[in-house]
Amino acid sequence: MQAANLRIHCLGILQSQTGQAICEIDWPQDNSIETALAALVEVHPSVANELPRCACAIGDEIVPRSYQLQAGDELVLLPPVGGG
């Protein structure tokens, strides 16, 4: 597991802040989303303000930050929404 990278999908304003639709970071040793987000902030400090208001999703499910990442998961970050 630890050898792999974690792909993080940055949507909406996060994409414009990171300049990337997908950021890759080292797979968090404790499989936790919190650790992954901390690592993302180190690479892209600009997202620090937005992250607390973002929801996390895996596939088509929103997951709590306590969710333990599984092999093959890609983390999707959903900033506050506002269509219409």
Added chain:
Amino acid sequence: MQAANLRIHCLGILQSQTGQAICEIDWPQDNSIETALAALVEVHPSVANELPRCACAIGDEIVPRSYQLQAGDELVLLPPVGGG
């Protein structure tokens, strides 16, 4: 004046109750709408229940029952409305 007839336009349910779109009655001697309506009930008793809830109009104006009929006026009776 008294020689003329008063034309009364019966709309909606009044037309179906009187069987006529326009009823003619003798011009009311006192030029009053109330007198005209009483005369209409004598010819068409079926409208008696509906008349108290009808509005009266002359041309494109709704007029109170106290309105004094003028030469050339045709009285329009508007039962309770409900389009849509």
Added chain:
Amino acid sequence: MTTLSNQPLDLDSLLAETEDDSAGALVVFSGTIRNHHDNKSVERLSYTAYEPIAKKAIAEIEQEVKDIFGVTQCRIIHRIGDLEIGDIAIHCVVRSAHRGEAFEAAKYAIDTTKSRVPIWKEEHYSDGTSVFREGTPLKAD
């Protein structure tokens, strides 16, 4: 601008008439002929109007809706004549900057049209009977 029509109503032309780049919200209410009323099976409806006052009243309501709710556009058109199930009897179109007042305004437009415009509907049932629907008495001004 047409407020009464004896032809099928066309929503697209009303939308085109009210186009407005400052308005982000559009609310449309349409009344269609439904196949039942009070558990009776409805076959068709006949709408009649006293046109001189009906046209004036609808124009007044359109203006009133704009004045009261501050919406930029309000158009109302009512069909008269014989209508079948599914036919459209009325369109109310409201446009405004924001959606809150657009909903309020459209609701006011249809409520007020039903209670202040001299239009009557006679419902024809499948059993051959027909009834004029109970209405709201008009008030002298």
Added chain:
Amino acid sequence: MTTLSNQPLDLDSLLAETEDDSAGALVVFSGTIRNHHDNKSVERLSYTAYEPIAKKAIAEIEQEVKDIFGVTQCRIIHRIGDLEIGDIAIHCVVRSAHRGEAFEAAKYAIDTTKSRVPIWKEEHYSDGTSVFREGTPLKAD
């Protein structure tokens, strides 16, 4: 049934999809791109979505609207991609027997779509700047 589209939205097809002889009331809400926001002149908008959840969320809202308000039909479609002034970003269509619940339901449909569907809008202004509009945080279930 289409809930997200990168093509111009077509109200007629949504009206046809929801045809219902038992429904006398139709309420449509449409959101269009307006030419200003907070006194800034808007040139165009880009809408993006996270499609796997956006499609699911819209379908859930449609069902929820029918369950809560007892309306017979609810359809929502949202456009994504680059939109110009006057373009339609969303249609919400509700049909029901009576108009009261149709208005309530349509308002709920648009309010809920704005706050629960992962769609974002970036406003591009005439001065060359652009801003992601402030939104509502999604909650974990």
